[in-house]
Amino acid sequence: MKYTVSIFIVLSLLLHSCNSEQPRNIVAENFEYASQQLEYAVTLTESNDNSSLVSPRTMADDGSLVMVPARDWTSGFFPGELWLMYEYTKDPKWEEMAIRFTAPLEDQKLNKGTHDLGFMVYNSFGQGMRLSDRPDYTEINLEAARSLASRYQPNAGVIRSWDHNKNKWDCPVIIDNMMNLELLFWATKVSGDSTFYNIAVNHANATKKNHFREDYGTWHVVDYDTITGDVIKKTTHQGYADESTWSRGEAWALYGFTMAYRETMNEEYLELAQNIAEFIFTHPNLPDDLIPYWDFDAPEIPNEPRDVSAATITASALYELSNYVGEKGSEYKKWADTILENLTDNYRATLGSDAGFLLLHSTGAKSLNSEIDVPLVYADYYFLEALLRSEKE
Secondary structure, X not given: OHHHHHHHHHHXXXXXXXXXXXXXOHHHHHHHHHXXXXXXXXXHHHOXXXXXXXXXXXXXXOOOEEEEOOOOOOOOHHHHHHHHHHHHHOOHHHHHHHXXXXXXXXXXXXXXXXXXXXXXXXXXXXXXXXXOOOOHHHHHHXXXXXXXXXXXXXXXXXXOOOOOOOXXXXXXXXXXXXXXXXXXXXXXXXXXXXHHHHHHHHHHXXXXXXXXXXXOOEOOEEEEOOOOOOEEEEEOOOOOOOOOOEHHHHHHHHHHHHXXXXXXXXXXXXXXXXXXXXXXXXXXXXXXXXXXXXXXXXOOOOOOOEOHHHHHHHHHHXXXXXXXXXXXXXXXXXXXXXXXXXXXXXXXXXXXXXXXXXXXOEOXXXXXXXXXXXXXXXXXXXXXXXXXXXXXX
């Protein structure tokens, strides 16, 4: 009898011990970490003596912070992170910091020399407009939408991505450009001017037609003839080869067409987004932890750099996509959850170090010998966005 009682006591204690353990809250854990790391990043950024450099971008080989001017395509991500911190914490200190780091980007609303105004303006002023009562932000975003629309090439039905390297291409359009269409969709809703919407849809349709292979891998760059609208050639700039699939490009495509479906309810965009997801997650070169190599066809896999930024963009897109597809959504959410868990456990930067970035092991452009295996600000931005979406979806 005494043995029966003893076993009962032991089992009761074990059950109590198990029940007393709190389940892991990966969102709270990461925002607590980000709160400390981003305060450190702000300190580093504000100690910079060059007033023309306004936002962090990456970390140099010696561990120092690399900053960029407002005209850099990545300038909007750091203020965007601060806005996302404010969204999660509701702490006014993050709003104050976000306003401070957003302000230097205002003149970019008139920048007609780039397609990246969604990244630069909508991820900073757009987040601020959504989260803070600042009516001036609405007009700033509208002006940026007008500048972006000025790059539209009507004969080809696309927004020109780049003006550089004119000896290489006539009207290059990169898959990344899908991300900037959100600014145009928003502009139509606010202004009532359908021109923005029509440009965005035409660009998405051209991208759908011309950027995808039969297996739903993507070409990075498609060059158009602006007179005839014909495709001149399909190539790469940041991927391994013209016929390879650059991992971040595939992530931009997944995110971009998921967003385009939200804004248009065009079922073809939803079907395409699902096919892109299948390409990524059934690819034989996707590692078990779901953090892709920088290119799905890189020649030295598994001895190739990863691209954490592709993973965070993908995870954020999957959380949204999971809302639109019924039973399949649980699988998308599981993939996204796995990505966030693995990033948290194996890819986070050292607290109080690594130039204030949140995640390590991104790759900007190995093909250009640029930003290989480093932290990148946009990886951090989409990490925070994915964490927030994981609680909402």
